[in-house]
Amino acid sequence: MAKKGKKPPTNAELEILRKLWDRGPSTVREIFRDLNEERPTGYTTVLKIMQIMTEKGLLTCDKSVRPQIYQVVRSKVHTQRQLLTELLDKVFSGSPGNLVLQALSSRKATPDERRKIRELLDKLEKES
Numbered sequence: 001m002a003k004k005g006k007k008p009p010t011n012a013e014l015e016i017l018r019k020l021w022d023r024g025p026s027t028v029r030e031i032f033r034d035l036n037e038e039r040p041t042g043y044t045t046v047l048k049i050m051q052i053m054t055e056k057g058l059l060t061c062d063k064s065v066r067p068q069i070y071q072v073v074r075s076k077v078h079t080q081r082q083l084l085t086e087l088l089d090k091v092f093s094g095s096p097g098n099l100v101l102q103a104l105s106s107r108k109a110t111p112d113e114r115r116k117i118r119e120l121l122d123k124l125e126k127e128s
Helices: 011-023 028-038 043-056 076-091 096-106 111-127
Strands: 059-062 069-072
Touching: 011 028, 011 043, 011 069, 011 076, 028 043, 043 059, 043 069, 076 096
Parallel strands: none
Antiparallel strands: 059 069
């Protein structure tokens, strides 16, 4: 069995995490309303997923208040790095270069993104 908080979030869990990262600590009803703006979702479905996320260690739940308040355990950056590491290992044999090359050849980067990439490459060059 996966360790608490170590199993990567599912797509449905990622949708909820995005809402919580944007909103901050929230009730199930608030997340349900936000998700419903994008596509119809059942309240009990959102509730169950958030309960499972709490069991997995992705969320905490303050049961001392009503309605209960949920919040994320890990930051957005931490979760992105976890998913990226998994993708690197599974798809790109651990090669960040191959991942970047594929990403840049499949989608256009904005001028700001290209500038940041150049700055990062320059920084890495200086460090090595």
